[in-house]
Amino acid sequence: xxxxxxxxxxxxxxxxxxxxxxxxxxxxxxxxxxxxxxxxxxxxxxxxxxxxxxxxxxxxxxxxxxxxxxxxxxxxxxxxxxxxxxxxxxxxxxxxxxxxxxxxxxxxxxxxxxxxxxxxxxxxxxxxxxxxxxxxxxxxxxxxxxxxxxxxxxxxxxxxxxxxxxxxxxxxxx
Amino acid sequence: xxxxxxxxxxxxxxxxxxxxxxxxxxxxxxxxxxxxxxxxxxxxxxxxxxxxxxxxxxxxxxxxxxxxxxxxxxxxxxxxxxxxxxxxxxxxxxxxxxxxxxxxxxxxxxxxxxxxxxxxxxxxxxxxxxxxxxxxxxxxxxxxxxxxxxxxxxxxxxxxxxxxxxxxxxxxxxxxxxxxxxxxxxxxxxxxxxxxxxxxxxxxxxxxxxxxxxxxxxxxxxxxxxxx
Ligand SMILES: Nc1ncnc2c1ncn2[C@@H]1O[C@H](COP(=O)(O)OP(=O)(O)O)[C@@H](O)[C@H]1O
Ligand SMILES: [Mg+2]
Numbered sequence: 001x002x003x004x005x006x007x008x009x010x011x012x013x014x015x016x017x018x019x020x021x022x023x024x025x026x027x028x029x030x031x032x033x034x035x036x037x038x039x040x041x042x043x044x045x046x047x048x049x050x051x052x053x054x055x056x057x058x059x060x061x062x063x064x065x066x067x068x069x070x071x072x073x074x075x076x077x078x079x080x081x082x083x084x085x086x087x088x089x090x091x092x093x094x095x096x097x098x099x100x101x102x103x104x105x106x107x108x109x110x111x112x113x114x115x116x117x118x119x120x121x122x123x124x125x126x127x128x129x130x131x132x133x134x135x136x137x138x139x140x141x142x143x144x145x146x147x148x149x150x151x152x153x154x155x156x157x158x159x160x161x162x163x164x165x166x167x168x169x170x171x172x173x174x
Numbered sequence: 175x176x177x178x179x180x181x182x183x184x185x186x187x188x189x190x191x192x193x194x195x196x197x198x199x200x201x202x203x204x205x206x207x208x209x210x211x212x213x214x215x216x217x218x219x220x221x222x223x224x225x226x227x228x229x230x231x232x233x234x235x236x237x238x239x240x241x242x243x244x245x246x247x248x249x250x251x252x253x254x255x256x257x258x259x260x261x262x263x264x265x266x267x268x269x270x271x272x273x274x275x276x277x278x279x280x281x282x283x284x285x286x287x288x289x290x291x292x293x294x295x296x297x298x299x300x301x302x303x304x305x306x307x308x309x310x311x312x313x314x315x316x317x318x319x320x321x322x323x324x325x326x327x328x329x330x331x332x333x334x335x336x337x338x339x340x341x342x343x344x345x346x347x348x349x350x351x352x353x354x355x356x357x358x359x360x361x362x363x364x365x366x367x368x369x370x371x372x373x374x375x376x377x378x379x380x381x382x383x384x385x386x387x388x389x390x391x392x393x394x395x396x397x398x399x400x401x402x
Contacts, residue, residue, distance in 0.1 A: 116389065120398045126382035134358060148379055155378040162391075163215060 003035070004043050005082040008052060008075050015056045015070035018044060031143055044069060052078050097154075101161060105169045115162045119155060126151050181206050181370050182338055187226050187236035189219075189393075196222040197233065198393035206337065207368040209361055211381035214390035220374045221342055223395060227372060228261055228340045229253045240338075258287055262336035262369070264360075266346040269327050270315035276322075277302060277311040280330040287334065301329035305359050321352035328360050332369070339364055342374045350379070357383045 003025075010016065010024050018040050026034040044067070047053045052075035059066040071079075097118060104111040126148055133144040161168070180203045189197040196219045204210050212220050225231035227238055229245045238245045240260070245253060262283075263269075270279045280298035285291065302308045305325040310318045318326070324344065331339055344360065345353030361383045364371045375381050387398050 116396070116398065119389070120387070123378065123381060123387055123398075126378060127384070130379075130382040148382065152378045159215060159376075 002082065003039060004047060004052075005079060007040070007043055008047065008071060009079045009083075011053060011069060011071040012076060012079060015068050017059065017066065017068050021069070028139070031140075047075070050074075097158070098161075101165075101168070102172055105165070105172045111165055111169070112162060115158050115165075119158055122151050122155055122158075179205055182227060182238070182240050182372075184223075184227055184238045185236055187223065187233045187238070189222050189226060189231065189233045195393055197226065197236075199236070200226075200390065200393060200395040201397070202227060202388060202395055203397075204338070204370045204372060206370055207365060208386075209364060209371040209373060209384040211384035211387040212372060212374045212390060212395070213376060213378075213381055213387050216376065218390045219393040219395075220376075220390050222393075223390060224340050224342050224372055224374050228263070228338075229257060258283065259334070260337045262331035262334060262339040264324075264327050264331040264339070264341045264344045266343040270323060270330075272315050275312050275314055276307070276318065276326045279315065279326060280333050283330060283334050298329065298333055301333050302326065304363060305329045306355075321348050321356070324348055324352070324356055325359070328356060328363075332360075332363055332367075335367060336369055339369050339371045341371060343376075344373070345375070345377070345380055353377075353380065 006025060006029060007021055010021060016024065018037075021044075022035050022037065022040045025040075044053065047069075048055070051072060053069045053071055055067050056070035057068040059068070100114060101111050103109075104114055129144040129148050129151075133141050133148075136144065182202075182204050184200065184202040187197045187200040187202075188195075198219075200219065200223050202223065212223060214220050222231060226233045229238065229240075229248075232246060240256070245256075248256070270276070271282065274282065277295055277298050280301055281289075281291070281294040284294035284297060289297075299308065299311060302311050302325075305328055307318075307322050307325045307329070310322050310326065315323050315326070324347070328344065331341075339360075341360070345356055348356060357380055361371065363369075371384075373380070373384055381387055389396050389398055
């Protein structure tokens with residue numbers, strides 16, 4: 001995720017202090033990974049340097065978190081361009097799991113067991129996300145669903161692979 | 175898993191249909207209040223396992239014990255009485271009686287066990303409410319959406335307060351959003367009443383509502399509790 005664009009976007013509705021920006025980010029997008037103050041300051045100083053934000057006021061007491069930032073016209077254009085740009089779909093062609101399956105077949109180990117273990121691990125996380133979703137608000141549900149659909153895709157691949165292990169085994173060994 | 179305290183267990187189940195070996199030594203166990211997902215590819219034997227556990231299909235060999243009693247040792251009449259009193263069922267399609275209204279459909283298992291009409295419908299209305307479909311009570315199944323019909327079917331499966339609920343692909347015909355809501359309502363209700371749920375599904379997101387999973391492959395069931 002582009003932290004710079006996200007912080008800029010949060011500034012569009014009005015100027016904010018550094019600590020306030022961090023809190024807004026964490027509340028909406030930082031579910032598992034809150035921002036470090038250091039990330040906020042380095043990002044804001046880069047945005048300042050590029051003319052995408054300006055300092056709109058400084059609270060007494062000093063420290064970078066006391067600075068109040070406002071977005072500039074160039075900043076608004078930058079957010080707009082970023083939002084309009086489709087995200088590059090992940091190609092997912094570097095699967096560690098695929099590598100492990102092929103290596104176990106090559107070395108005569110049990111690849112079906114490996115897949116069973118992976119399914120159990122995936123389902124464990126899926127259960128946790130499903131519980132979190134049940135107790136959460138709409139934002140939690142959307143975030144968890146996104147993760148759940150990806151994990152489900154992994155498991156579909158896993159079942160297809162499990163069903164074709166014998167064929168894969170004869171191919172990798174030939 | 176240990177059979178200690180298990181409600182329903184199966185050991186070494188074998189079942190053939192002609193030349194097809196549907197179950198090839200399947201084991202299974204479930205405790206009160208537990209939700210167990212039975213997963214596996216199409217044709218692996220999931221539904222056959224469920225039917226054997228519920229006493230609908232008689233295995234060629236192996237045993238199914240419910241609260242210590244062996245199902246195959248019971249008479250047909252005893253087995254169907256047990257199914258009515260202790261088991262609930264929900265399937266993927268076509269389970270509602272088209273001529274009856276939704277509330278009458280839910281009340282049907284109660285009526286069959288001798289509950290008076292007024293009380294049966296009052297209890298059914300509560301279940302329809304719980305499944306968020308009280309508004310379709312007076313409609314016939316042909317007049318409601320797939321998601322509503324499936325909630326009515328879930329209400330009907332739980333209205334008798336079964337100790338075991340057998341659910342075979344209960345969300346298979348629903349879109350994701352409806353399917354998940356049905357799963358959430360179903361598992362919440364089952365957990366509240368300590369009803370054990372045997373949940374056959376090939377969908378991981380549905381299985382994620384379970385406490386653990388059993389994977390069936392080529393007629394063999396593998397308990398994944400100790401894996402990974
Ligand atoms: N009533 C039946 N008559 C003949 N074959 C059956 C019958 N029921 C199931 N089978 C066969 O037994 C195997 C297991 O089926 P089933 O238990 O329905 O699998 P699943 O529910 O996992 O898709 C399949 O090969 C299926 O074709
Ligand atoms: Mg089936």
